[in-house]
Amino acid sequence: MHDMRFAIPRQDINREDFASSIPDFNRKSEIMKTDKGYKCIITNIVRLTEQEKLFRLRIIDTRERNIFRFRPGQFLMLELPGYGDVPISISSSNSNHEFLELCIRKAGHVTSALFSVVEGTHVAIRGPFGSAFPMDEMTGNNVLLIAGGLGIAPLRAPLFWINEHRDRFFNVHMLYGAKDPEQLLFTYQFNEWKMINHITLHTIVEHSTAGWQGKTGIITDLFNDISFDQKMTYAIVCGPPVMFKFVCSYLDKAGIPMNRMFVSLERRMHCGMGKCCRCMVGSTFTCVDGPVFDYWSVMNLKEAI
Amino acid sequence: MKKQGFTFEKLKIASFDFTCCEGCQLQLTNKESTLTDFFELLDIRTFREISSEKYDDYDIALIEGSISRQDEVERLTTIRSQAKTLIAFGTCACFGGVNSLKNKFPLKEVVAEVYPDMPVETLLVRKVSDVVKVDLSIHGCPVNKEEVERILVNLVTGSQVSLPKYPVCVECKELLNTCLFELGEICLGPITRAGCNAVCTTGKTPCLGCRGPSEEINMPAFLELIKERKLSQNDFQEKITFYNAFEAFTSYEA
């Protein structure tokens, strides 16, 4: 046996290796554990519609629960071990450190599997990832919250923020459209929003059903009902891409500057960390630079909507 | 079997052979390292290759082989009415397979050649989906046991069953193989669905497309490639018709 003196010793990685990497709000996870999720227990599942359920998650470990912070508009990767992970925007208040709420539509195979889990199941979350709505920048202005369908889910976090800091905003209008009355989500909170938080809520459905008292039409019809001072109004728009187009071009014509309209984009994501490149639009990652973009950036992202 | 808040049921499965070599079914008994775990997932109701017991209550039917006789049509129809999920298992079942070569000749000539002094009842070869509705296709001649195992695990756990949409080239390049076109051969790898782990091309045997076309193949560009490299037209025709897997594309002439 020879002496192996030219054998290269194994070097393990350590925290110092990452000393130069940019510290960032977006990276709450331990740098050495970018793929390690926080283990959560599903404490509550509420069926909202045929297609959507609201999951309430609690991070099990106290220390992890205490360090987990996010900003309205950010998303996380929800992992159901064995089935995979999906990007889900956070629907609860960022001041709520006890639990997280995620509104999930049954769309792909992971979400389908999630629909058959029971309360008490352990799942993992990674994140939070992505950009957020600039709530501080909006302070002192009117806000238009415009949601179509499941778009209410990412919009709920900024809405909570507004409700908790209601005195910092003037008029807050919420325009919410859905396919039919059964598809309207969070109807149980409508009164609370209207009465307690003084949000002017306008709803509309594309197809009315028996018993529907409200309006029928598309979301842009609701603009006839509201007036706003375009010089001091911000808009947050969430919904299917086709809705962005119409809503944003309306707001653009109405005189709201493009950099005061914010949208949340949706793409296929595999990592959430700007590495897998699945969610890129143009030369931008939806997961790192987005999902929240101002409309000016979206216009510059070719084929974004 | 309880896992993660889920209760998994064993698959009540039955396996049937039609016009085939039974090689695909035999694959199920391959890969010894996980064989016992694999059979743990299954409640085998009928499977000639491994058990003489036969039961008619099954949820999943694996159909191996193509359909080439009237009695096969009837048997298959009965199986379809029993099975909740019918799986076309292997290239013959999915596309007709090598058996389809028979369809290139007049039926009379074929019978006279193979069974000169015997009356034989035979039909043109059809793939399973030409006769009954197919819920899931597992391609390959033979099927890849690893893939079968993964798919059956997915069925047990209720996960999505997905086949690769990309062509064999991806897997072939992962193995650092030299492209067979560079060695002057016609290989159907660029237009054939992956999942075989490029076994043939790794052994320097050109791909004959047993797993059928990958998603959205660019046939015009592929034909141009054959032409531009001055490769044999006959060789191309022979390969692309070998398993009858490119039926939808064979009207093309390179």
Place this chain on the structure above:
Amino acid sequence: MIYKIISKAEFKKFIDALVRDNTSFGPRRVDTDCRGEKVYQFLQVASFNDIAFDYTATASSAKHFFLPFCEELSRFVFHDQDWDQHITYETNPIVLIGLRACDISAINILDDVLLNGNFPSPYYLGKRKNTFVIGMDHLPLPDCFCKSMNHHTVQTGFNIFCSDIGEEYYLAVNSSKAFNFLKEFNTRDPLDEDNCRLVARRKLISNSFLSEVDVTGLPSILDIEFDSPVWEKWGNKCLNCGTCAMVCPTCYCYAVEESFETNLKGATRQKRLYSCNLVNFAEVAGGHNFRPKNGDRLKYRYYHQHRGFAENDNQQICVGCNRCGRACLTKINPKDVINDLRMEKESCMICASPSPDRT
């Protein structure tokens, strides 16, 4: 950097010692193609003689030593109603021998992409730290265009870089580990004439490039030419086979798959390198594909390669090795695509001549 001169005979002893004590990889001839040209790949080697030091370029790059085509990200072990997640970043050291300057540049670019920013990849770093890289200079192939990308020389990212100056190698020693190993072999400090020979060698290499791609202002041109018919033209040739991304030294995009183990006692999360040319790269849940056409997908490959992403400061990540161009069965290659695009930009569509043939 410390510079040393080593005779080729002594160099052989050095390589043999390294190869003997470590898992080592180097260029080996695997085939001769139908044009009579030798085909090389980076494969495991057992001695100096296994290594084809006279190789031209390998068909596939060396990226898979850092970014395996398939890699386990984590493993879940189920017990009762709970699970544990296990992650391993550890890896055993390897020696990579014979990388070209552009190959090393490619690794440096991967370092930039994968180790900087908010989410550095520990998986990558584990492998990067445990790889001992020995570079070798070479005369370019007729279709190499790394000089255009400014990657025909490399200053960092290797342990030793060898320049062939006749009977000896001019070594650039870039790590103490390498320096310590070399102490046990017969080397000397470079003399003036050695430096002259090195400069002459570099000049020779630099002057040997036959292919040139004008990449000035390319990011802007790509932005302007988003809807150019050039993409459809080249897209029509594309087989969607993903070969270009597989052989590319810098393509790092991937897919994550998760699957239960057969015994249902565990599950693994796997990462698989994916190509933006594959049909379902931009497909979302529900089946909508953001890039349904060949041309769209091809365009994104060029966008990523030559326009870069915000993540890496819009740096071009193509190093100009032309592996994709060589491997592409339908002859889609960066030089022609970019020239075509530039022509499309600089003249109108009607008077644009067809793209030049590949040399």
